[in-house]
Amino acid sequence: MQIIINGQPTPLEKPLSVQELLHRLGYLDHFVAVALNQECVLRRNYGTQFVKAEDQIEILAPMAGG
Numbered sequence: 001m002q003i004i005i006n007g008q009p010t011p012l013e014k015p016l017s018v019q020e021l022l023h024r025l026g027y028l029d030h031f032v033a034v035a036l037n038q039e040c041v042l043r044r045n046y047g048t049q050f051v052k053a054e055d056q057i058e059i060l061a062p063m064a065g066g
Contacts, residue, residue, distance in 0.1 A: 001053035012051070019046040021057070033060040 001012050005025075016024070018034055018041055034041045035058040041049050051057060 003051055003054065004056040006058055012053075015050045015052045017047050018049045018051060018057075021051055022046065022059070025059070027059065027061070030061060034058070035060075 001014070003010050003012055012021075018036065022028055022032065022034070034046070036049060036051065037056055038058075
């Protein structure tokens with residue numbers, strides 16, 4: 001199956017929770033905001049919200065600077 005992460009096609013072998021996906025991408029210890037199909041996912045729902053085929057994910061991390 002395939003999903004889109006920040007505009008890039010990404011293969012997945014099975015549906016994953018947002019938390020599992022962030023862990024695989026190396027974001028586990030980082031503060032990030034996640035949108036799934038243009039809807040914000042609350043941090044408390046990362047473990048129960050699943051990413052499925054053709055879903056579009058946006059992962060936004062804060063940046064320092066002004």
